[in-house]
Amino acid sequence: MRGSSMSALKLAAYAIDCADPRRLAEFYGRLLGWQIDEEESGDRWVELADPAGGAPLAFQLDPDHRPSTWPDREVPQMAHLDVRVDTLDEGHERAIGAGAVQLPQPPDQLDASFRVYVDPEGHPFCMCAAQ
Known part of the structure; x- marks a missing residue:
């Protein structure tokens, strides 16, 4: 977008739908070595802060979440x-x-x-x- 007057975009978060945001955030916290940002988290949304300053990984409540059946395409x-x-x-x-x-x-x-x-x-x- 060289020469454009549009402002640069920055990824705000990568959000993953799930039935239990806290549990999944704790899993990815263990996997990645990241910490939960309690100031940005609640019952329906939990964020993991990227220690390098990048966009957080977030987990959003979806009570109807169904696990993927990959590689089967029934629930892709x-x-x-x-x-x-x-x-x-x-x-x-x-x-x-x-x-x-x-x-x-x-x-x-x-x-x-x-x-x-x-x-x-x-x-x-x-x-x-x-x-």
Whole structure:
């Protein structure tokens, strides 16, 4: 947008719908090493503050939330997080230790540099090896 008079945009938050915002925020806090921002959080919305100053990861109450059935498309994933780690083994230990469940690796990607997990509410995410 070179030469445009429009102001720059900044991502305010990445929000994930879920049945229990506090529980899911605590899971991702363990996984990422981030802290809950209590000043920005309540019963229906809980934010994790990015210690590097980036946009927070937020969890929003959706009482009708249904877990994704990925890779089956009955309840598709709408988005997913990719978390970069030094090694897949380190990422695996971190994910399992935080309470994630590893999903089977897609058959066409057995040698891929990522592994797929689901969080406690069924949202898929990937642990990706640093390139």
